[in-house]
Amino acid sequence: MSAAPESALPRILRRAAVSVPRLPDDLHPVVRRVYATRGVHSAQDCDYGLQRLLPPDxxxxxxxxxxxxxxxxxxxxxxxxxxxxxxxxxxxxxxxxxxxxxxxxxxxxxxxxxxxxxxxxxxxxxxxxxxxxxxxxxxxxxxxxxxxxxxxxxxxxxxxxxxxxxxxxxxxxxxxxxxxxxxxxxxxxxxxxxxxxxxxxxxxxxxxxxxxxxxxxxxxxxxxxxxxxxxxxxxxxxxxxxxxxxxxxxxxxxxxxxxxxxxxxxxxxxxxxxxxxxxxxxxxxxxxxxxxxxxxxxxxxxxxxxxxxxxxxxxxxxxxxxRARRDIETDMVEGADAARLIPDAVGLCLYDPSWHEGVVGLVASRAKQQAHRPVIAFAPSNDAGWVKGSARSIPGLHIRDAIAAADRAEPGLIDRFGGHAMAAGLSLRESALQAFAEAFDAACRRLLSDADLQASIDSDGALAPAELTLETARALEAAGPWGQGFPEPVFDGAFRVAEARIVGECHARYTLAPSEDPQRRLVAIDFGGAERMATPGQAVETAYQLGVNRWRGEEQVQLILRHLAVR
Incomplete structure (x- = not known):
């Protein structure tokens, strides 16, 4: 396949609605909808008591x-x-x-x-x-x-x-x-x-x-x-x-x-x-x-x-x-584009001889999120002439399998490797880096489709104005734990910006009015969103999580923005 262009804005894909009558009647209606799309089909599936642990058989x-x-x-x-x-x-x-x-x-x-x-x-x-x-x-x-x-x-x-x-x-x-x-x-x-x-x-x-x-x-x-x-x-x-x-x-x-x-x-x-x-x-x-x-x-x-x-x-x-790790990571991330061994690769390999071995995994994660590409970030190891890499993947690619495929295609480049579907580690000689980067890119091109390379946000749909409440936010919070493979709910919706200001140097804080209820006002926060901040009066499309903002003993519903685009 050819390299697809790196997309600046992700697509919002709505999860298919599923009706599951066997879920408990006392669940909040929004939680019922969210659970159903995540494979929770019965009361037992949402029971997290110790008795529900799998036996060791x-x-x-x-x-x-x-x-x-x-x-x-x-x-x-x-x-x-x-x-x-x-x-x-x-x-x-x-x-x-x-x-x-x-x-x-x-x-x-x-x-x-x-x-x-x-x-x-x-x-x-x-x-x-x-x-x-x-x-x-x-x-x-x-x-x-x-x-x-x-x-x-x-x-x-x-x-x-x-x-x-x-x-x-x-x-x-x-x-x-x-x-x-x-x-x-x-x-x-x-x-x-x-x-x-x-x-x-x-x-x-x-x-x-x-x-x-x-x-x-x-x-x-x-x-x-x-x-x-x-x-x-x-x-x-x-x-x-x-x-x-x-x-x-x-x-x-x-x-x-x-x-x-x-x-x-x-x-x-x-x-x-x-x-x-x-x-x-x-x-x-x-x-x-x-x-x-x-x-x-x-x-x-x-x-x-x-x-x-x-x-x-x-x-x-x-x-x-x-705190020291964050400072090191920031410096490394700023130089990530210049560290690409193959600039237009599908499978990105990054290397800078000044990078810190202990932080390359975080750099790979950041680069993966920004480029929506599988990434391996390398740094010099303690042994002269050797480098260690930390890999992070995107949905659709088993990163360990991709590394194994590169190893089969070019035997002898990798000293050792191991890991999971989404993360892995490896070591090789610095002299083999360019050849490995080419083999890894070739493996990723074979294993990924153009659709895989288009970043997307899976949405649980829109919330009605009556559902944008503290009660809903509390119910979603209590319905966790959320995490990898069982993602925290994300919703999408259209709003008009009533107020916008920068807080904490790099975050954008909004007051938003839902398009369906223009007199309503909701607080929203876009972490790290100062540079892309919308201005009052603009209409925006958003993807957001519904959270509970706790401050000095008080609670308020808050939209945590994961995506914002001016319409």
Missing amino acids: GLLGLDTAADVVAKAIADGRRICIAGDYDCDGATSTALLVRGLRALGAAQVDHVIPDRFTMGYGLSEALVDAARARGAELLITVDSGIANVSGVAYAQACGLQVVITDHHLPGEVLPQADAIVNPNQPGDCFPSKAMAGVGVAFYLLAALRARIGRDRLAIADLLDLVALGTVADVVPLDHNNRVLVAQGLARIRAGRACAGISALLEVAGRDAATADAATLGFVVGPRLNAAGRLENMGQGVECLLSDNPAQARSIAATLDQLN
């Missing part, structure tokens, strides 16, 4: 893993959790350390790879770090499924290895003592979308049954599961929505661990109104900042702390790191 390797870990606990062996340097890895690590200690493990420690010196996953260096701590049983979280040599090295050193992971496996599986991964061959667990922290939670549940501590409330650890699940941007299928909803309920009730409470506090957010977006855009980035700029060990220590003062101190450091 079919989760291949879970019984064996539970037996191995239970025996290690009974024998008093030293257990070490091998984590990862992102939010999913940090929450998974903290979850298992807390959970295993609660289940009676006398000696539980953890190691986190350094992004810049060890790289991702179970490397020999990470194994050596675990051995230095006296590890006898190594449990990986959010990694391990692709670390064939790392597992073999650990076992050659006398360690047992249990893998818990959710990433897609390669052609060869590690010869671990047990593997728990819903995406491994032969696994029959219905949910393939769990994050690493969800897999770790299922292992804890199985362990509790083995050890016979049925009254142990491992559900109190669901705040960690919710944070890791949302931050890893995995699809929120029903099982994941249960995990997130239950974790959020504990956070709102003031029952979060000291670390999550502290991260909310330094961000100036009220735990009582936390939602999935709060976890994904407020808490997660502050935790991730440690792994991006320094070492995720600080993040794990924050989540493991039971001392509120200590947790606040670590959270303040993480907040400062996040």
Whole structure:
């Protein structure tokens, strides 16, 4: 296919209306409509009670893993959790350390790879770090499924290895003592979308049954599961929505661990109104900042702390790191256009030798949103002559498959790669960058259609003037958690601008009058929209989310604009 022009304005596509009579009668009518278009077809589908969690039947390797870990606990062996340097890895690590200690493990420690010196996953260096701590049983979280040599090295050193992971496996599986991964061959667990922290939670549940501590409330650890699940941007299928909803309920009730409470506090957010977006855009980035700029060990220590003062101190450091990360990201994003290896590519590869390795994933995300193209952003690695890339995709392209296709077309360019449908990582020699960029672009041209390259916003339709109320906004908020694969509702409508002003330097705040009710006035905010601000008197087409604006104890309905175009 030929390269389609990059579109400045997205199309608004309305979801098809669906009537589902089996949904509860007491649901708000707008929530009923929204649920129906997202595959929620019964009362059970919108029930997020713990009893609705999928049973572990079919989760291949879970019984064996539970037996191995239970025996290690009974024998008093030293257990070490091998984590990862992102939010999913940090929450998974903290979850298992807390959970295993609660289940009676006398000696539980953890190691986190350094992004810049060890790289991702179970490397020999990470194994050596675990051995230095006296590890006898190594449990990986959010990694391990692709670390064939790392597992073999650990076992050659006398360690047992249990893998818990959710990433897609390669052609060869590690010869671990047990593997728990819903995406491994032969696994029959219905949910393939769990994050690493969800897999770790299922292992804890199985362990509790083995050890016979049925009254142990491992559900109190669901705040960690919710944070890791949302931050890893995995699809929120029903099982994941249960995990997130239950974790959020504990956070709102003031029952979060000291670390999550502290991260909310330094961000100036009220735990009582936390939602999935709060976890994904407020808490997660502050935790991730440690792994991006320094070492995720600080993040794990924050989540493991039971001392509120200590947790606040670590959270303040993480907040400062996040501010520094934002500054670095801003500078990198400003140079993204000049960093294109092939200017008119369908599959974009970006590289600048001055870029920071820990922030390229965020640059790829920004570039993907702006160009509506799959993007891989590269930065020099700690090893001279090598680069590391972070990939982000658009709907219609499985990014790991596209990288694999480029690898098949030009064997030997990539050193290693792995990831999901929407995000992946890889490393290669700097000298191979241009050839890889050409192979990746060719793969994307084969796999994407012109329609895939046209940005669009899926809308749940128009809201009648009588539905533009605080009651509707509250009902939609309560109907979550919303997220990847279960998107927060977006509506479209025509308005006339009554007032417009810039707030906070780069945001546009409006007072809008609905075309169908010109005497009505609604507040709207367009984050980052100062440069495209409409002026009073203009008619505009919009796509928006209906939110609740809380300020000094008062609540007001507010339109959060996702798209605005002057008619």
